[in-house]
Amino acid sequence: MDDKSALIPVILSGGAGTRLWPVSRRAHPKPFMRLASGQTLAETTVERASRVASQGVTLTVTGRDYYFLTRDLYQQGAPETEHHFLLEPEGRNTAPAIAAAALWVESRFGEDACLLVQPADHLVRNVAAFEQAVTKAHALASEGWLTCLGIQPTHPETGFGYIRAGSAIEDRGLSIEAFVEKPDLETARRYVESGQYLWNAGMFCLRARTLLDAMAEHAPDILAGVRETWQASSTDQEPLELDSVRFARVRADSIDFAIMEKARKRAVVPVDCGWSDIGSWQAISELYETDALGNRVQGEGVLVDSRNTFVQGEKRLVAAVGVDNLVIVDTGDAVLVASRERAQEVKAVVDELTRQDHESAVFHRTVHRPWGRYTVLEDADDCKVKRLVVRPGGVLSLQRHEHRSEHWTVVGGTASVRVGDEEFDLGAGQTVQIPVGSLHRLENRGQVPVEIIEVQTGSYFGEDDIERLEDIYGRA
Known part of the structure; x- marks a missing residue:
């Protein structure tokens, strides 16, 4: 060679x-x-x-x-x-x-x-x-x-x-x-x-x-x-x-x-x-130690009179009584219960969710973005509430919405905000209202994450109701 x-x-x-x-x-x-x-x-x-x-x-x-x-x-x-x-x-x-x-x-x-x-x-x-x-x-x-x-x-x-x-x-x-x-x-x-x-x-x-x-x-x-x-x-x-x-x-x-x-x-x-290839929940479960009854638990779980069962809980306690040979996965916004032998068939669930145009086929409650992440705290017909975490140097796109207004409350850090032609800084406890159709952008020029509670109100809250005019990450 x-x-x-x-x-x-x-x-x-x-x-x-x-x-x-x-x-x-x-x-x-x-x-x-x-x-x-x-x-x-x-x-x-x-x-x-x-x-x-x-x-x-x-x-x-x-x-x-x-x-x-x-x-x-x-x-x-x-x-x-x-x-x-x-x-x-x-x-x-x-x-x-x-x-x-x-x-x-x-x-x-x-x-x-x-x-x-x-x-x-x-x-x-x-x-x-x-x-x-x-x-x-x-x-x-x-x-x-x-x-x-x-x-x-x-x-x-x-x-x-x-x-x-x-x-x-x-x-x-x-x-x-x-x-x-x-x-x-x-x-x-x-x-x-x-x-x-x-x-x-x-x-x-x-x-x-x-x-x-x-x-x-x-x-x-x-x-x-x-x-x-x-x-x-x-x-x-x-x-x-x-x-x-x-x-x-x-x-x-x-x-x-x-x-x-x-x-x-x-x-x-x-x-x-x-x-x-970590191609199924059966393969994932084999990465964890088993107890005397063949159970494996990742996160917080309680299994009573149960055997050969894998539990993964991310957000809350998962308990099971008298079950055998199951996979139970809880992500906080969705729960999967499947027979271990049929764990490969989970794809059929995603196919059905896709057919229904269900958001959980695509997104978690927490969604990662180039500027940081957001977590959906409430998703109702008349409002949607998110917690945004913007990393130092992170910049949301200059954007506007046709169907919703937004209200931002800063809970941590200092946010540099533009609404329309006006630019200003907001500190913890300060708020701003963004009317429907208004150009707006949020930037973190500081050294610590900026945390925002965003309340959306209007007739539609889908991610496709974002018109990006400028974006440093190439998404405009």
């Missing part, structure tokens, strides 16, 4: 994680979930990526809606690393995302640099084993192999795709004979017993030039569309936002279907690193 070959971790962060509702929602998906350790999956992923980043650089492909919170979490998880972001205007699956990342890596580190692609929402418990596998995968990728990290299966699993491994490539990995779709249970048992199959975890190590050449051969339309998007984008900006019109025309496909199932020079590095 060329010791000078750059290795750039590429983190793919998108999707709603609907099987983990009500904690994971469209506006606050799975990478932002906090684990038993107190860290989010995004933080653990970027920590792991930073340990193998040869240039001290990571690249994350995500959407603008998730950019600001991801950036802030990265500063907690890996503050010494230089983090870059490639923003997709919409999700087009992994092949276009990885192609765009390859163009970014090629433009900054050359065509021989390697991408280490991994999802933002997977868990790896044994980081040392992961690093050893990455070293082998990097060596293979530097020699032109399209390389995967394959997880040693611990049980027959019908929810994952599999990789059928072939002959050894020295002592670094194995050739790939085939990618296999999710099997039924009996087939999965045969795969595990044979010792020839590995789980496909969606982690790849690929030289930029090799990947782009393979895409030109097997998915030329995707590569052409991504190149056209790249050329139309402002590629020297940070974060780099892909041109929305051209990217929307790119065919959506996974990297597995578009490239890996068709390419010739493919390799897999087996690894046993305590990997989990």
Whole structure:
């Protein structure tokens, strides 16, 4: 392997994680979930990526809606690393995302640099084993192999795709004979017993030039569309936002279907690193210690005469009597009760909520924004009450509303406010009324958070009743 070959971790962060509702929602998906350790999956992923980043650089492909919170979490998880972001205007699956990342890596580190692609929402418990596998995968990728990290299966699993491994490539990995779709249970048992199959975890190590050449051969339309998007984008900006019109025309496909199932020079590095895709409440529950009756509790819970039950409560006490084999998750604004065996079917709940246009399919009571966050305290037909926390330096957009007025009361910090053409500061205990249709903005120029109680009155309180005229976060 060329010791000078750059290795750039590429983190793919998108999707709603609907099987983990009500904690994971469209506006606050799975990478932002906090684990038993107190860290989010995004933080653990970027920590792991930073340990193998040869240039001290990571690249994350995500959407603008998730950019600001991801950036802030990265500063907690890996503050010494230089983090870059490639923003997709919409999700087009992994092949276009990885192609765009390859163009970014090629433009900054050359065509021989390697991408280490991994999802933002997977868990790896044994980081040392992961690093050893990455070293082998990097060596293979530097020699032109399209390389995967394959997880040693611990049980027959019908929810994952599999990789059928072939002959050894020295002592670094194995050739790939085939990618296999999710099997039924009996087939999965045969795969595990044979010792020839590995789980496909969606982690790849690929030289930029090799990947782009393979895409030109097997998915030329995707590569052409991504190149056209790249050329139309402002590629020297940070974060780099892909041109929305051209990217929307790119065919959506996974990297597995578009490239890996068709390419010739493919390799897999087996690894046993305590990997989990955290894809269901069953998987989440296994992260916690069990009592003598098989119960697991996160938060405040009381279980009486109950067995094999997982309880997660965030806002209040959860009690259960005489239950067996359940998942109970309470987020304060929603409660999920499901059989452990059917925990994978939670997606059906989200589908129904989406069909009903129910807000809980998208938002939590607490919603994160680039300037801070707000929590809905009351949501009635005639008013809506929020608590806003604006971080130091945070600025709400210059905006107005067609259907509601607002009344702000400062409860902490000093708020710099504009209403119409008038600008002034408000301290704790001071208030301001914002009539329907009035231009207004709030800014925190101080060193401590500004906290506001906002009371909305009117005929409609939806987030789409915001007309932004100016916004430092690019949302206008």
